[in-house]
């Protein structure tokens with residue numbers, strides 16, 4: 672376990688985080704009430720798929736202030752041409768963490784544009800620094816909840832593909848409603864994908880892969896299958912940790928089906 676605020680390798684329902692005004696960071700176990708349980712039988716309209724973490728370091732603030740503006744979206748409805756300065760296929764990565772996959776995608780597919788989103792500012796700040804080094808003019812970054820972004824700012828049939836790599840598994844039964852792959856979010860993804868679009872999901876948690884298959888089987892607009900690992904995606908992070916722990920990496924593709932009349 673580490674107290675690095677940019678480390679995403681922790682179960683969000685069981686976090687420690689650095690605290691302390693000036694001195695060294697002190698690990699403090701978060702109280703369970705910060706991931707509130709849902710009352711039995713209650714399905715609220717919106718359930719967060721993430722937990723907000725810690726305060727921002729000066730390094731994070733500096734990276735966001737210095738490098739963020741050039742890669743941020745203009746306010747208001749998402750306008751790909753305005754955001755990227757050209758018209759090209761656009762891919763959305765949800766929960767990009769440190770952004771290694773998004774940067775690699777941008778470098779491998781310069782003819783595409785990629786928008787990388789996360790709520791975890793320190794991770795995105797690291798991504799901004801790495802993206803700056805890598806160049807990648809076809810990468811934009813948005814800090815925030817992808818669900819709200821899609822609901823409020825994205826028009827129908829916007830994205831060629833959506834990437835969801837190593838989503839928080841929310842292992843405990845009482846947290847299953849927080850898993851990103853859910854009926855409501857599949858509805859949203861179906862709306863914002865272009866016809867023939869797809870969602871790529873990778874997870875080192877077999878139960879989460881089963882969860883995805885079950886949710887998709889119950890959804891009218893998607894069909895799920897196992898696919899080859901994308902060769903462009905870096906093998907570090909959760910993938911490397913999963914393999915080192917003896918777990919299988921599940922690579923799934925959810926294909927958008929035509930809408931039935």
Ligand SMILES: C[S@@+](CC[C@H](N)C(=O)[O-])C[C@H]1O[C@@H](n2cnc3c(N)ncnc32)[C@H](O)[C@@H]1O
Nearest residue numbers: 720721766767768789790791816817836837839
């Ligand atoms: C387990 S981490 C994986 C990060 C990255 N994909 C990787 O492979 O290193 C899951 C990430 O999803 C982000 N996340 C969860 N729900 C989200 C949402 N609704 N909108 C944006 N990001 C979200 C979390 O903040 C976290 O950074």
